[in-house]
Amino acid sequence: MSAAVITGLVMLTTTLPAHAQYPSALGTPTTYSAGKPLWGTLQNVPGMGATEFTYVGPTMGSTIEAYYASQHIGDLKAMAKKARVLLRQQLDERCGGDAKACKAMVAFDIDETLFNNYTYWANESPPFSLDDTNWTTYVENCEASVNGPIRAFYRLAKDKGVKVAVITGRPVTQTAITQDCLREKGINGWTDFTAKPVDDTASASVFKAQARKALEQKGYTILVSVGDQISDMAGGHLGGGIWLPNPIYFIP
Protein backbone atom coordinates (compact mmCIF):
# COMPACT_ATOMS: atom_id res chain seq x y z
CA MET A 1 0.00 0.00 0.00
CA SER A 2 1.33 3.41 -0.86
CA ALA A 3 0.18 6.55 0.83
CA ALA A 4 0.57 10.22 0.05
CA VAL A 5 0.35 12.84 2.76
CA ILE A 6 -1.35 16.01 1.57
CA THR A 7 -2.35 18.87 3.84
CA GLY A 8 -2.02 16.63 6.84
CA LEU A 9 -4.37 13.96 5.58
CA VAL A 10 -3.42 10.52 4.41
CA MET A 11 -4.89 9.31 1.15
CA LEU A 12 -4.64 5.61 0.54
CA THR A 13 -3.78 5.39 -3.12
CA THR A 14 -4.38 1.69 -3.43
CA THR A 15 -7.75 0.12 -2.77
CA LEU A 16 -7.37 -2.31 0.04
CA PRO A 17 -8.47 -5.89 -0.48
CA ALA A 18 -12.08 -6.32 0.48
CA HIS A 19 -11.18 -8.96 3.04
CA ALA A 20 -8.70 -6.77 4.89
CA GLN A 21 -9.49 -6.67 8.58
CA TYR A 22 -8.99 -3.66 10.79
CA PRO A 23 -8.97 -3.42 14.54
CA SER A 24 -11.72 -1.14 15.75
CA ALA A 25 -10.00 -0.01 18.91
CA LEU A 26 -10.16 3.73 19.38
CA GLY A 27 -9.62 5.53 22.62
CA THR A 28 -9.03 3.59 25.78
CA PRO A 29 -9.71 -0.15 26.07
CA THR A 30 -12.07 0.45 28.96
CA THR A 31 -14.31 2.55 26.75
CA TYR A 32 -14.03 0.69 23.49
CA SER A 33 -14.05 -3.05 22.97
CA ALA A 34 -11.31 -3.96 20.59
CA GLY A 35 -11.10 -6.69 18.03
CA LYS A 36 -14.32 -6.45 16.06
CA PRO A 37 -13.58 -7.21 12.43
CA LEU A 38 -14.12 -4.40 9.97
CA TRP A 39 -13.97 -4.47 6.22
CA GLY A 40 -13.27 -1.32 4.27
CA THR A 41 -11.99 0.28 1.12
CA LEU A 42 -10.84 3.84 0.66
CA GLN A 43 -10.69 6.40 3.43
CA ASN A 44 -9.08 9.77 3.77
CA VAL A 45 -8.58 10.33 7.41
CA PRO A 46 -6.46 12.40 9.75
CA GLY A 47 -4.60 10.79 12.60
CA MET A 48 -6.88 8.28 14.27
CA GLY A 49 -6.65 10.23 17.51
CA ALA A 50 -8.28 13.25 15.85
CA THR A 51 -11.03 14.74 17.96
CA GLU A 52 -12.51 17.24 15.51
CA PHE A 53 -14.69 16.97 12.44
CA THR A 54 -12.31 17.20 9.49
CA TYR A 55 -12.95 17.68 5.79
CA VAL A 56 -10.46 17.41 3.03
CA GLY A 57 -10.94 20.78 1.33
CA PRO A 58 -10.21 21.69 -2.28
CA THR A 59 -6.58 20.59 -2.46
CA MET A 60 -7.43 17.02 -3.37
CA GLY A 61 -10.48 17.88 -5.45
CA SER A 62 -9.32 16.31 -8.69
CA THR A 63 -8.35 13.10 -6.91
CA ILE A 64 -11.73 12.86 -5.26
CA GLU A 65 -13.60 13.66 -8.47
CA ALA A 66 -11.68 10.91 -10.25
CA TYR A 67 -12.42 8.46 -7.47
CA TYR A 68 -16.15 9.11 -7.57
CA ALA A 69 -16.19 9.01 -11.37
CA SER A 70 -14.36 5.73 -11.74
CA GLN A 71 -14.17 3.68 -8.58
CA HIS A 72 -16.73 4.63 -5.97
CA ILE A 73 -19.63 2.55 -7.22
CA GLY A 74 -17.41 -0.50 -7.63
CA ASP A 75 -16.18 -0.15 -4.06
CA LEU A 76 -19.77 0.13 -2.83
CA LYS A 77 -20.73 -3.01 -4.70
CA ALA A 78 -17.75 -4.86 -3.26
CA MET A 79 -18.61 -3.76 0.25
CA ALA A 80 -22.28 -4.65 -0.19
CA LYS A 81 -21.18 -8.12 -1.26
CA LYS A 82 -18.98 -8.36 1.82
CA ALA A 83 -21.91 -7.20 3.93
CA ARG A 84 -24.09 -10.00 2.57
CA VAL A 85 -21.42 -12.57 3.44
CA LEU A 86 -20.93 -11.11 6.90
CA LEU A 87 -24.68 -11.07 7.59
CA ARG A 88 -25.04 -14.69 6.54
CA GLN A 89 -22.09 -15.72 8.72
CA GLN A 90 -23.41 -13.76 11.69
CA LEU A 91 -26.91 -15.17 11.32
CA ASP A 92 -25.49 -18.68 11.36
CA GLU A 93 -23.04 -18.14 14.18
CA ARG A 94 -25.09 -16.00 16.54
CA CYS A 95 -28.67 -16.80 15.66
CA GLY A 96 -28.56 -20.40 14.51
CA GLY A 97 -29.72 -19.16 11.12
CA ASP A 98 -32.97 -17.82 12.57
CA ALA A 99 -33.24 -14.04 12.54
CA LYS A 100 -36.31 -14.06 14.77
CA ALA A 101 -34.68 -16.25 17.40
CA CYS A 102 -32.09 -13.61 18.25
CA LYS A 103 -33.96 -10.47 17.18
CA ALA A 104 -31.29 -9.97 14.54
CA MET A 105 -30.59 -6.37 13.56
CA VAL A 106 -28.36 -4.45 11.18
CA ALA A 107 -27.47 -0.81 11.92
CA PHE A 108 -27.15 1.72 9.11
CA ASP A 109 -25.70 5.19 9.09
CA ILE A 110 -27.25 7.68 6.65
CA ASP A 111 -24.79 10.15 5.17
CA GLU A 112 -22.26 8.56 2.79
CA THR A 113 -23.91 5.22 3.65
CA LEU A 114 -27.53 5.08 2.49
CA PHE A 115 -27.21 8.59 1.07
CA ASN A 116 -24.51 9.92 -1.22
CA ASN A 117 -23.75 13.59 -0.73
CA TYR A 118 -20.97 13.93 -3.28
CA THR A 119 -22.80 16.65 -5.19
CA TYR A 120 -23.10 18.77 -2.05
CA TRP A 121 -19.40 18.54 -1.32
CA ALA A 122 -18.28 18.98 -4.92
CA ASN A 123 -20.48 22.04 -5.44
CA GLU A 124 -19.56 23.77 -2.19
CA SER A 125 -17.28 26.80 -2.33
CA PRO A 126 -14.47 26.07 -1.87
CA PRO A 127 -15.08 22.48 -2.98
CA PHE A 128 -15.05 19.73 -0.38
CA SER A 129 -15.51 22.07 2.55
CA LEU A 130 -18.55 22.48 4.80
CA ASP A 131 -20.88 25.45 5.09
CA ASP A 132 -23.42 24.78 7.83
CA THR A 133 -26.14 26.95 6.28
CA ASN A 134 -25.76 25.43 2.83
CA TRP A 135 -25.68 21.95 4.31
CA THR A 136 -28.92 22.55 6.22
CA THR A 137 -30.61 23.77 3.05
CA TYR A 138 -29.34 20.71 1.19
CA VAL A 139 -30.73 18.40 3.90
CA GLU A 140 -34.08 20.20 4.02
CA ASN A 141 -34.41 19.96 0.24
CA CYS A 142 -33.60 16.22 0.26
CA GLU A 143 -30.99 16.66 -2.43
CA ALA A 144 -28.95 13.56 -1.61
CA SER A 145 -28.71 10.69 -4.03
CA VAL A 146 -28.83 7.06 -2.94
CA ASN A 147 -25.98 4.61 -2.67
CA GLY A 148 -27.80 1.89 -4.56
CA PRO A 149 -25.79 -1.14 -3.45
CA ILE A 150 -26.23 -0.18 0.20
CA ARG A 151 -29.97 0.39 -0.19
CA ALA A 152 -30.09 -3.05 -1.81
CA PHE A 153 -28.36 -4.55 1.21
CA TYR A 154 -30.79 -2.74 3.51
CA ARG A 155 -33.69 -4.31 1.62
CA LEU A 156 -32.05 -7.73 1.59
CA ALA A 157 -31.61 -7.65 5.36
CA LYS A 158 -35.30 -6.89 5.80
CA ASP A 159 -36.22 -9.64 3.36
CA LYS A 160 -34.31 -12.07 5.58
CA GLY A 161 -36.40 -11.02 8.56
CA VAL A 162 -33.59 -8.96 10.03
CA LYS A 163 -34.62 -5.73 11.75
CA VAL A 164 -33.03 -2.50 10.64
CA ALA A 165 -31.89 0.39 12.81
CA VAL A 166 -30.92 3.77 11.44
CA ILE A 167 -28.38 5.57 13.61
CA THR A 168 -27.45 9.01 12.38
CA GLY A 169 -25.39 11.87 13.66
CA ARG A 170 -27.93 14.27 12.16
CA PRO A 171 -29.64 16.22 14.96
CA VAL A 172 -33.06 15.13 16.21
CA THR A 173 -34.40 18.44 14.91
CA GLN A 174 -33.90 17.01 11.40
CA THR A 175 -35.63 13.70 12.15
CA ALA A 176 -38.88 14.36 10.28
CA ILE A 177 -37.23 15.85 7.20
CA THR A 178 -34.66 13.04 7.14
CA GLN A 179 -37.24 10.27 7.51
CA ASP A 180 -39.34 11.80 4.74
CA CYS A 181 -36.25 11.98 2.55
CA LEU A 182 -35.35 8.34 3.23
CA ARG A 183 -38.86 7.28 2.23
CA GLU A 184 -38.69 9.47 -0.86
CA LYS A 185 -35.54 7.57 -1.82
CA GLY A 186 -37.17 4.18 -1.34
CA ILE A 187 -35.74 3.44 2.09
CA ASN A 188 -38.32 2.58 4.72
CA GLY A 189 -39.47 0.06 7.29
CA TRP A 190 -36.84 0.67 9.93
CA THR A 191 -37.54 -0.68 13.39
CA ASP A 192 -35.61 2.02 15.19
CA PHE A 193 -34.37 5.46 14.23
CA THR A 194 -31.86 7.27 16.42
CA ALA A 195 -30.71 10.83 15.74
CA LYS A 196 -28.38 12.85 17.90
CA PRO A 197 -29.90 14.92 20.70
CA VAL A 198 -28.98 18.57 20.22
CA ASP A 199 -27.50 18.77 23.70
CA ASP A 200 -25.40 15.62 23.24
CA THR A 201 -21.78 16.72 23.09
CA ALA A 202 -20.36 13.20 22.95
CA SER A 203 -18.31 12.16 19.96
CA ALA A 204 -20.06 10.28 17.17
CA SER A 205 -18.27 7.10 18.19
CA VAL A 206 -19.59 7.32 21.76
CA PHE A 207 -23.08 8.38 20.67
CA LYS A 208 -23.39 5.57 18.14
CA ALA A 209 -21.98 2.88 20.43
CA GLN A 210 -24.45 3.96 23.12
CA ALA A 211 -27.27 3.77 20.59
CA ARG A 212 -26.29 0.21 19.68
CA LYS A 213 -25.99 -0.69 23.35
CA ALA A 214 -29.51 0.64 23.98
CA LEU A 215 -30.81 -1.54 21.17
CA GLU A 216 -29.04 -4.57 22.61
CA GLN A 217 -30.68 -3.83 25.94
CA LYS A 218 -34.03 -4.06 24.14
CA GLY A 219 -33.05 -7.57 23.12
CA TYR A 220 -31.76 -7.00 19.61
CA THR A 221 -28.59 -8.68 18.38
CA ILE A 222 -26.67 -6.27 16.17
CA LEU A 223 -24.97 -8.42 13.61
CA VAL A 224 -23.54 -5.75 11.31
CA SER A 225 -22.99 -2.00 11.45
CA VAL A 226 -22.75 -0.26 8.09
CA GLY A 227 -21.23 3.20 7.86
CA ASP A 228 -18.59 5.36 6.26
CA GLN A 229 -16.88 6.36 9.49
CA ILE A 230 -14.86 4.37 11.96
CA SER A 231 -17.13 6.06 14.51
CA ASP A 232 -20.05 4.10 13.00
CA MET A 233 -18.50 0.90 14.29
CA ALA A 234 -16.16 1.72 17.15
CA GLY A 235 -17.01 0.91 20.71
CA GLY A 236 -18.45 -2.57 20.33
CA HIS A 237 -22.08 -3.69 20.37
CA LEU A 238 -21.87 -5.15 16.87
CA GLY A 239 -20.78 -8.37 15.24
CA GLY A 240 -18.74 -6.77 12.48
CA GLY A 241 -18.42 -3.52 10.61
CA ILE A 242 -18.76 -2.62 6.95
CA TRP A 243 -16.69 0.52 6.48
CA LEU A 244 -17.66 2.32 3.30
CA PRO A 245 -15.44 4.68 1.33
CA ASN A 246 -15.39 8.35 2.24
CA PRO A 247 -12.38 10.29 1.02
CA ILE A 248 -14.03 13.65 1.86
CA TYR A 249 -14.52 13.97 5.60
CA PHE A 250 -13.86 12.39 8.98
CA ILE A 251 -16.08 12.37 12.05
CA PRO A 252 -14.48 11.20 15.32
Ligand SMILES: [Mg+2]
Ligand atom coordinates in the same frame (compact mmCIF):
# COMPACT_ATOMS: atom_id res chain seq x y z
MG1 LIG B 1 -21.94 8.78 7.53
